[in-house]
Amino acid sequence: MRTEKILVVEDEDDALTRTRQVLEDDGYTVTTAKNGLDALMQIADHQPDLVVLDINLDEGEGNSPTMDGIEVLREMRKESDACVLMLTTTSISYVKVAALTMGADDYLTKPFDPKELTARVQAILRRAKGTARGSDTLEFEGLSIDPGARIVLKNGEDVKLTPIEFDLLLALARRPGQVIGRSQLISQAWNFKYAGDERLVDVHMGRLRKKLEDDTSKPRLIMTVWGKGYRFEGVAASHSG
């Protein structure tokens, strides 16, 4: 039995039943909602760990005008940081990009293999666990970061980082795959509003890379996003449980 709670939001009965069954069989506690308003109320009341959210909710009853999955996502993000797996019926990329931009963790195109659903759900929840604030060690392939003890291990070897380097790494690693701007990194690593030169971040980032990357000319962990900031590309370590 798993401890995570999942809310499935789907207006079509058959699809709702199927999706719930797959997740219950995998050990989750599942609640359901058939329209956007009900979904938002349940998110507020039950605080699910993850929401499986269908993008088309046209047939939902008692909800006029009908809210689609994207609107539900936008509304729920004002209050909730629950993980979201969007279900789409289309492979149109702008729909997926919109969902991800508005805070969905992943998407799945219908019809889907039940195994694919449980695999995505497990991956999202595992990632969320590893990146939650104040949680234990962040585990990536070849890299582990212990925020409490402030220890970084690269392939099991202790890496000596300055406090600033450590805090920069932590700020990035807590939000893998997301671009984080220099000013944001400064406020997190220096812990105050730094009014000086943002290139200071680049200097520290260069030193951090020398300590972490196998080849600093081809970084694989810390990517520069020109004109925007940096992005951590560590791959979440796969381990059972």
Ligand code: CA
């Ligand atoms: Ca639907």
